[in-house]
Amino acid sequence: MMHELRLETPRSLAEASRILKETGGKVIAGGTDVIPQMRDGRFEANTLIDLSRLPDLDTIKEEGDFIVIGALANYTSIRQSQLLQETVPMLLEVAGLVGGLQTQNRGTIGGNVVNASPAGDTLPPLLALNAEVVLNNSDGERTIPLSDFLQGPGQTAIAPHELLSEIRFQKPPAGTKSTFLRLGNRRGMVISIVSAATMLLLDGGNKIEEVRIALGAVAPIPIRCPEAEALLQGQVLTEALIEQAAEMTVKAGSPIDDVRGTATYRQHGIKVLVRRGLLKLGGLR
Numbered sequence: 560m561m562h563e564l565r566l567e568t569p570r571s572l573a574e575a576s577r578i579l580k581e582t583g584g585k586v587i588a589g590g591t592d593v594i595p596q597m598r599d600g601r602f603e604a605n606t607l608i609d610l611s612r613l614p615d616l617d618t619i620k621e622e623g624d625f626i627v628i629g630a631l632a633n634y635t636s637i638r639q640s641q642l643l644q645e646t647v648p649m650l651l652e653v654a655g656l657v658g659g660l661q662t663q664n665r666g667t668i669g670g671n672v673v674n675a676s677p678a679g680d681t682l683p684p685l686l687a688l689n690a691e692v693v694l695n696n697s698d699g700e701r702t703i704p705l706s707d708f709l710q711g712p713g714q715t716a717i718a719p720h721e722l723l724s725e726i727r728f729q730k731p732p733a734g735t736k737s738t739f740l741r742l743g744n745r746r747g748m749v750i751s752i753v754s755a756a757t758m759l760l761l762d763g764g765n766k767i768e769e770v771r772i773a774l775g776a777v778a779p780i781p782i783r784c785p786e787a788e789a790l791l792q793g794q795v796l797t798e799a800l801i802e803q804a805a806e807m808t809v810k811a812g813s814p815i816d817d818v819r820g821t822a823t824y825r826q827h828g829i830k831v832l833v834r835r836g837l838l839k840l841g842g843l844r
């Protein structure tokens with residue numbers, strides 16, 4: 560049976576939090592996850608709270624040593640950000656891979672984070688960046704690491720009356736390179752079968768000063784690969800070392816068989832993407 564659906568369009572974060580508290584409605588940003596989920600009957604709501612008219616939540620800016628991305632920043636604005644191009648190019652790679660242009664114009668980074676899909680493509684890069692999320696409710700705000708925010712497929716630490724306002728991370732040191740790679744079936748409509756975000760900072764002698772590796776779609780939540788990172792840290796980057804590290808990252812994941820790929824394929828995919836990422840960033844291929 561059809562039921563009435565109210566649409567609220569708050570003009571401030573405080574108003575949005577209040578409406579959320581009063582109605583228990585469903586927040587909608589770009590709607591590229593919410594609308595299909597609603598059509599599939601995956602949740603019911605009497606009120607949709609449209610965040611798209613909130614001012615200033617779509618900005619991408621520097622704040623001291625931090626880069627701050629507003630929850631409503633869409634993939635097109637990420638792709639076009641000079642700041643991100645200069646500091647975290649892997650975020651532009653992600654934004655250019657998500658859906659087609661229509662999805663990139665509507666879909667937001669905040670929506671991807673709160674949706675918390677194991678295959679959400681912004682999540683491995685944000686984990687590699689040690690990103691934090693800023694959550695607001697009518698009483699104030701709190702900031703927590705993304706690694707604590709993500710709790711399981713579609714599950715996060717967001718409280719019922721909270722909104723995500725910002726994602727923040729420390730600006731990587733000058734010279735840090737980064738890349739995002741993924742395996743998927745069809746460009747434009749694809750959900751990652753495996754994805755990998757890699758960051759690398761080398762000194763003049765090719766010694767690794769900093770390395771971070773995060774994987775998507777190979778565990779209930781995107782994960783880091785601490786053992787491979789520890790193996791690489793402080794070493795001179797060589798193809799043999801990369802091979803060893805890539806092999807190690809396979810053990811970090813716990814992939815499953817599903818309609819998009821088998822666990823075995825995913826394990827192989829982890830190794831391929833990590834190897835490819837490190838070779839590319841190290842200028843070895």
Ligand SMILES: Cc1cc2nc3c(=O)[nH]c(=O)nc-3n(C[C@H](O)[C@H](O)[C@H](O)COP(=O)(O)OP(=O)(O)OC[C@H]3O[C@@H](n4cnc5c(N)ncnc54)[C@H](O)[C@@H]3O)c2cc1C
Binds near residue numbers: 590
């Ligand atoms: C054709 C197509 C292709 C796609 N391709 C990809 C892809 O390649 N990779 C990928 O990762 N995803 C992909 N997606 C999924 C989707 O586009 C992304 O997850 C997108 O970032 C979601 O953002 P949104 O603003 O549309 O979120 P919405 O659909 O508006 O919301 C998503 C969830 O987040 C909640 N929410 C949103 N904003 C906030 C906030 N500020 N505070 C609190 N809660 C909030 C909503 O209540 C909802 O639960 C695709 C979707 C489509 C339709």
